[in-house]
Amino acid sequence: MDTFPATLLALAVTTPILVGLILLAGRDLPRGFASGFAFGGFALPAVLAPWLLVLWSDPATAPQQFQSVGFWGFGFALNGLGAPLLAMTSLVGFAAGVKALDQEVEGRNTYLGLILFMLGGTLGVFGTNHLVGFYFFHEFALIPTFVLTLFWGGEGRRPAAMQMAIYLTAGAMASLAGILIAVDAAGVEYGAATFENVALGLQNAKHLPAAVGALVLFGLGTLASLFPFHSWAAPGYSAAPTPVSMLHAGALKKFGLYGIILLGLSSLDITGGALGSWFLWFAVANVLLVGLICLAQRDLKQLLSWSSVAHMGPVFLGIWVCGVTGQADGLDAAAFLMVAHGLSCAALFLLANAVRARAGTYRLDELGGLAARTPVLAAFFVAATMASVGLPGFGNFWGEVGVFLALRAQPLWLQAVVASTVVISAVYALRAVAATFFGPASEALEKRWAVAPFGDLGWAERAAAGVLLGASLTIGFVPSLVTRSVNPVAAGVTTYSQHNAKAPAKAAQPAQR
């Protein structure tokens, strides 16, 4: 095996953690030095991880590419699903880092160090193929998130951070139990407990009860804000400082889905039987109920937070339909949407904060007419909104269309429900854009402008948003960048899950296909 990409992978994961450690230890490092150092920690993965995605060759020959022995026995290894998510995370991390470097906060070095920890932990989740490593890095990324929200968050940060900590710990514990049970039942040594080995081991083991699947689905689903375990999510994203919101809603929650796919879907039969119907109803609720909640929001950041929960609905449905029909297209689309949503969601949080920095508020009724004063910001925001609602050209389009197509054989009502998301999300997103940027400016905004006129989007923010939207456009026009590494994994997962699927689940597959 070529060791060069393996070194890149190990570097991409460990650099942010090491830089973060140094910044945490050096609270009094001079500002310029710390900034440059932190920038390196954010930028290096953003170069290496997309490079790894481009390097991705034929995954059929090697299920885990770029394997390397990491520190403390946690081997780093990249699988086809992890590769695009790793690249997405690194870009979101870069944008979040640029934003964080642009901010004036108390205890700046600690702040930057903790954000680097978040980034490194998230990269670690996607850069390890090992279940213990998966859980380890998942918690490693979550803890700084709690601390950052508690310390540097905005309004309502204390209850939000506490609620988030309790929900996510409960979820983590449930998923940990599921992981341990699955590894035990698969008969795999913990040292060799990769996703593939566990899936293979479970194929030969006797069928695990649905409760184990439920532990994994609902445990990791809490992190991915699956209804009804989602209520921590919107307050948590809203109260967090912007770089943390970007990383959390954009990248961190995706590793809940990553685990659900690679452990739950591939070997625990989460879509069969009663558990499968619960999964379906919860995913529909994510789409419909949370969509309606979004419609009622009057605060830009709250709206983005809730919409980030609502957008998980199609992803869950894609995963569900893949398990039910045993066809890979649903999973392909869900994975694509995970990547694309990470980029658009982070861009929106970033730009919404730019709005707040200028207008002094997130309240939609106190905004308006900003397009005339900050045309570049307005352009970026409109573009990010279009990406988020799935306009062709942006990555989200392929994801959403793919999910709809994968659902084509399902009952009409389900298709109608999913189609309604397009309408609902377009309504709330465009209404927010209109209320923020177009129409007459509110009185409050006029007064603020009169006292202190504000400038357009700064260069740092342009660069950060530009990277995210550029990446979304790139995968929008060259979707094969993502699909060529994801497709074989999706095909493999469906092979495993079909093996495990029970008879009733197979019956759901329509006869004419």
Add this chain to the structure above:
Amino acid sequence: MISFLAAVDPAFKALAPRSADWLTILPELAVAGLSLLCLLQAMLLPKSLRPLIPVTARTGLVLVALMSVVTGPWTQAADVESFAGLLRQNLPTDGVRAVFLLSALLTSFLAERFLRERDAAVADYHHVLLVVTAAFMLLAQSNHFVTFFLALETAAVGLYVLVGYLRRSAASLEAGVKYLVAGGLSSALLLMGIVLVYGALGAVPGVTDSLNFTQIGKALAAQSAAGAVSPLTLAGVALILGGVAFKLGAFPFHAWIPDVYQGAPTPTTAFLGTASKAAGAFTLLILASGPFAPLAVKVAPLLAVGAVLTLLAGNLGALATTDVKRTLALSGVSHAGFILAAVTAALVLPGVDAFGYDVEQVVVLYLLAYVGGTFLTAQALVALPALEDHRRPQLALRGLLRRSPLLGAALGFGIGSLAGIPPSVGFIAKLLVLALLVAAKLWWVLGAALIGVAVSIHYYFSILREAVVRPTEDDEEVAPLELPLGTRVLVFVLAAASLVGGLYMLAGR
């Protein structure tokens, strides 16, 4: 003495210790000698040299720890019996010896300044502390109910003194009395149980000494294979386990814990919470998986129910507290539940392992993690000036991170390890216990443990939250806290160990 007894009855001749026997308990003898040295120093040294006393004790403890590492049967797979089967040493007993030594060492660090601030004698405290430590070390190795009970009582009497040490504090004295009553009750239960087992198995053919763990184990194995275990034996075993559960602080014998822990001087609380709990945990393990192992079918359900209730009682109880010492006392109950769960796993599935570690190793690792977390937290508590040691509301921690970043970090690492946050050693220890529960298929216990961890996040984070929020204008104490160099080094070492220790345990597995 023995030669005189041997003249009376030749049976005693077997008990005469060989000189090699004394070598096996050299660390215990050294700790006992050290405790006498403390008293001697207090008598002989001039007042200006008195600060040397705790330094001597600590140096001695470190040397003993090194000695036990060098002389212990680390490399031997087989057990080493000494004193005609009164004591038995193996790798786990050496590990738990380290827990006791470490706990005493850290308690000494806490106690020195604490006692001087309250104008209490430092030398006497160290003397008693070391006696208790030596007794605990012997207790963990005992293979006979006589040594078992003697060691346990020696430790208990010393602990009564340490709990009520602040004679001018009503709270400390009250705690001492409560501990005396509760401890007396537990000793009575234990003794009653021992007597019942002694009597019930005394007449069994082939048993010459029905207090010897090995012989009890053999007799019970034969009886349970024949289905002829007498109710008297069962009652005795239940009483003994109940007495041990008192020390461990397991449900329903945990009622004394909050009051005693809160009232006791904080260094004693830390020692009680670590060394005493370790003693209870370890004796429970050696009893349940040793002499009482043939009764596993009957004992395991008892322990499983106990583990579930202990986990729930500890965590839910701690949820309702606002005093930090009380919170930590009840959270200690939940940690006892974790240990109980691990012991249960050993009974349900003998030879069960997690990541290649067997139950005894997991328990020792859990105890070490718990010692680290507790003392890091206690360092932060003790450094804060408090008029009344038994009142430590969460609010008193406010602004700690600002007043002393190091202590704030100590609290963060300590609480983080207790709460089981990766990558701390506390997390790895919990992970190992959970893996044991999965392997043993103890689903109810697993559920209770997971619920407990989720619940515990609330009270642990409540403590941390006060420490990290900035102090407001109406907080009187905002002055920076000065720490002696020794404390700073200690906190740093403990924090580093709590961070790296767990990863080291998993490395290469």
